[in-house]
Amino acid sequence: MASSFGHSFRVTSFGESHGGGVGVVIDGCPAGYSISLEKIQAFLDRRRPGQSVLSTPRQEKDQVVCLSGLEGGKTLGTPIALVVYNKDAKKDHYTDMTKVFRPSHADYTTELKYGIRAVSGGGRASARETIARVAAAALAEQVLEELHPSLKVIAYVESVKHLQANSVDVDSLSREKIDEHMLRCPDEQAREQMSQLILEAKKKGDSVGGCIRCLCLNPPKGLGEPVFDKLEADLAKAMMSLPASKGFEVGEGFAATQLFGSEHNDHFEVKNNEIRTTTNFSGGIQGGISNGENISMRIAFKPVATIFKEQQTVDRDKNPQTFKPKAGRHDPCVLPRAVPMVEAMTLLVLMDHFLRQKMLASCAKSDASLA
């Protein structure tokens, strides 16, 4: 269904940007795990707008509340409902303004589909909906930390428009380091230029896009299924379900098409009695199943649709209109805030497939498993 994601660790998102709140129900979380709401809050705070001059000046508090599923701080195995209430949400009515379809937003397609839409704010198409994903993922991460402690999921801004971060030292990467700078790009030089570029675009009322790199370091083996639910297929869906994403690749991705098979193949070797690959062009997934090597993905985000320039458009009555939004309240670049969103979707996919694989493994014939 449209608003649920995952098979065994299943999250259901709800909430418009200007309704009562945005929340998530998590069904299938195993019981007995200690959950810190502070950690969930901290993850949500990374998603929140208004963290820097590069993003919107809104100061939403986004305070998470847990309505169910925890007692004494521990998961009960029952559905966990997390909500962030909307403060100061203003309810609009259909006005001349709200009848206008903003270019490259979801206004038109939403009305086309439903015949109605939340005219106050972006409704479900608002980035505010990602609160649900991030809150669920921040909880999932705490469970995964106990189930597979070595796993680290880290994303960062790899490019903004044509500006590219130079190659990054994976081993020294940490969310803390990446978060040190508001741009969430670990390359010091590049991020200065990127910030410059974004501010210039902002000044002109324009916007820019870019790419996020996401890494899963020391991931569990055996995640993903052979045919439709390949791990990369579910990761691709996860990422392409984020607002403004337009492209996804795993491992070498599109660059893999430039190589001969003899260059791209990853050879196997045994290291510390473990089967490993000598290279990792596959990006940690082979035949749809994780092989234990680091998983590497890249996701493209288009430039933000909200720009402060006059644009030609039409309204719901099919009259031509020119549209220019009121100043304020919009990022010229979503990239820094997309970093925790990408991490969140990755965590939801890994958590779900971890449980699915756990079920299979728990029934496996003891003489059979390599894991």
Added chain:
Amino acid sequence: MASSFGHSFRVTSFGESHGGGVGVVIDGCPAGYSISLEKIQAFLDRRRPGQSVLSTPRQEKDQVVCLSGLEGGKTLGTPIALVVYNKDAKKDHYTDMTKVFRPSHADYTTELKYGIRAVSGGGRASARETIARVAAAALAEQVLEELHPSLKVIAYVESVKHLQANSVDVDSLSREKIDEHMLRCPDEQAREQMSQLILEAKKKGDSVGGCIRCLCLNPPKGLGEPVFDKLEADLAKAMMSLPASKGFEVGEGFAATQLFGSEHNDHFEVKNNEIRTTTNFSGGIQGGISNGENISMRIAFKPVATIFKEQQTVDRDKNPQTFKPKAGRHDPCVLPRAVPMVEAMTLLVLMDHFLRQKMLASCAKSDASLA
């Protein structure tokens, strides 16, 4: 579940490459539609290996049989089972050879996950599994032809390694034209060079990859859902579930990150009393929902993992091994055969979302719809 795809038009795939057969059960197909098994066979024949010197010389017949769901050539609304029996499938046993994990194949991860695998052929990881997808899609296409006659789903080879097809005239594209040449690239000049390149790689026992472009011309409006089941999200999952795919993009995709918002936004206008966009950088999908403009996707396929060179690897007992497959029976380039697979997955996604949207639309308040 691993082996099912789609929500309302739901296909369940089964079959190993060397078992009794490969098949699909289609659940949720509407009743009363005339289905031509010949058309399904014709679509399957496009997928079949051995169509040219560029692909494997196997001559599988891949004859489709329908076991249920049709009577008098019409869909009954009940599950439709289509099977292609495997001819001459040789059953191997675990031998020294089958114990060896072929580099960048699914052998290792399959055993890791299940503790066992079909040692005869590639099992579920074989491209032969895509028979199920293509058969189901060939049926879906016949239903869609009645439900939305203007739709055309057409894919072609856009690049092989570094060789790129020049821009293609979309209006004159047809499957027939594309199929005229075994490479399935509509650019005459490019395809000659591509063929050359593939044959050279083949001679060296090597393999190459490339990109497929897929277009949905005149698609239905309103397909896709606002949050997780965005149309591009389900398309991304569909494509990334194909063997050897490593990247996906829609609309401008990764190139969109090079543009300013003011360049990338698609303005609305009214044409023939219909709301349209003046440009189509969004690739026909906005806010996860199709807006009626053409949908354009690009999918990256890595070079084939089977190469006829000696490679270092290990076996299931963790002994180092060198591996070189016996000659024959493998494509040096999957791209031409990937064309119908990409079309098939696109059709399955469109058919599923068409039914989902149909349900909503059939309940819509009459004064509300723009569609």
Added chain:
Amino acid sequence: MASSFGHSFRVTSFGESHGGGVGVVIDGCPAGYSISLEKIQAFLDRRRPGQSVLSTPRQEKDQVVCLSGLEGGKTLGTPIALVVYNKDAKKDHYTDMTKVFRPSHADYTTELKYGIRAVSGGGRASARETIARVAAAALAEQVLEELHPSLKVIAYVESVKHLQANSVDVDSLSREKIDEHMLRCPDEQAREQMSQLILEAKKKGDSVGGCIRCLCLNPPKGLGEPVFDKLEADLAKAMMSLPASKGFEVGEGFAATQLFGSEHNDHFEVKNNEIRTTTNFSGGIQGGISNGENISMRIAFKPVATIFKEQQTVDRDKNPQTFKPKAGRHDPCVLPRAVPMVEAMTLLVLMDHFLRQKMLASCAKSDASLA
């Protein structure tokens, strides 16, 4: 998944009896329907304990709040979250008392399954969880009223222990009439005796059970699917998922086994140009699909497990214990409150299958349908 119900109209329930609240997310509700929260509140009030001396004296307010999915009172097509916050919920800790497994409650099996449970109140096994179902159904009913106005779903108490309501005049039945008496039994004479019986049981600290009859009058035709999702199968699941239900029958049910086929078969006739059955032993469903005749079900509810007598039991440390609950706060008979719960589950099943059938019907070939 455990906490979701329905395929196309999908409700996800959350909330413990003594947590932050109990709520539901409704996914798949069509757009543009006017929803009255007052009507939802009124339905919830019928479920609420403390409505009479026959039921628990608790005075929970159960005020419903809508967090999403509505704007200007209309459904947006997006997920609708409804919550009833828990007032005065006291959080207990594991005490000697809470370690004791109450006989025929879910305490033991919940700990068995999860290794943990909400020790404050009954957790998810509390009848309070049914708030989620009733709230969702009260909304569904408002949508169904527009989609199929003739439908009426009415339940009533048919028996309490050995006391049986005499045959009831279906045509004059209404919820208003049934609700006139706190027992929700339309037979005036029987309900007096039933009330007497319940009060006597209460005086002795004991409890009683009984049966609910549920009718769907003038239901839509064509609901239900031929094999697993037969309409009666989904209704059976719905009813048997209610706390304390132990039996389900449709049409003549168990009594049908006493008849010859020649007695039980419903003959067809044409009335007002419509195909009807002359009798309705089938209870409105044939081959899993509704035929338009009234649907009739009976559901058995066991006597309430909470009794105010000393009982032998054990605690989680496997020590023998005697258990007697503190006075107050429990119904001696769930039947009157079970009436709206049964109606609610019926409505959820009908709504879901209505949408599923709508999808099929909207694609049906025009020359084919009888409906």
Added chain:
Amino acid sequence: MASSFGHSFRVTSFGESHGGGVGVVIDGCPAGYSISLEKIQAFLDRRRPGQSVLSTPRQEKDQVVCLSGLEGGKTLGTPIALVVYNKDAKKDHYTDMTKVFRPSHADYTTELKYGIRAVSGGGRASARETIARVAAAALAEQVLEELHPSLKVIAYVESVKHLQANSVDVDSLSREKIDEHMLRCPDEQAREQMSQLILEAKKKGDSVGGCIRCLCLNPPKGLGEPVFDKLEADLAKAMMSLPASKGFEVGEGFAATQLFGSEHNDHFEVKNNEIRTTTNFSGGIQGGISNGENISMRIAFKPVATIFKEQQTVDRDKNPQTFKPKAGRHDPCVLPRAVPMVEAMTLLVLMDHFLRQKMLASCAKSDASLA
């Protein structure tokens, strides 16, 4: 979806009674289990018509074939497709005869729903469809035998019309004993009378119904989920999805409504260091979750709709018709053949919930579980 059942052990049924065959795809079966096709065949043979004078004289062979998912007799973890091809299936066309809606069959509702139906035989409504369920269950049973060896699922005929088997010694029950007599009733005296009754009904061209008792002896603990997917809810759905079933009860069922709470409650005690109940009025399930005590169910089957008497009905053109089937080929009583069908559906539910519970248990915090 209509044709799939189960969440983690998911079976998809296909096939009309007179199409190419009836089959099932099993998705989610754990890997490495040895499967005997002979055992599947033996289970299917118990379902087969024509086993005695009490049932139809058809001599279908019902030979099961496995198309996928097994290699060397072991499950691969991939989807398992089992098919029974239809022999001598005659394809009818719409004739005057097939236009007539047989009373209390699915003919009318199927056409109502789909606008079309398989006129050759009963299509999906035929008992032949249960081949898919029985084949899948016969496989599931072999996996369960290894995962929980003490479990026994045994059903038998408890009543035919008004004739009731006397209480049966559960400890000495076995399928072999029950199968010794064609009626599958373990009470020697009762079954003679029942046989007599059925033969008399047959002679008159009439039919009878009755009840099946199904027991799960020594079942796994912890199966079932607290809210919608209660074990008894899924069992109820399973049973009510069988052709001709009209009622379901678990534990004391409807008789429980005749007891006081003080009579019905099951007290806990510790036996051999295990928590057990002293009585088992709950029928092995409390709060929707199995407690390890025997599970007991009863299912009502109506008299067979096919009788050899003239009946009033209508045809699809709404003309009145009299209907009397040609002699032969139909059971006067489904009960004996319903026994393996009921066992099959029970096994499918237990297998599915076993896997679901296994996943939770494999993630449980070690200090928490009672199991």
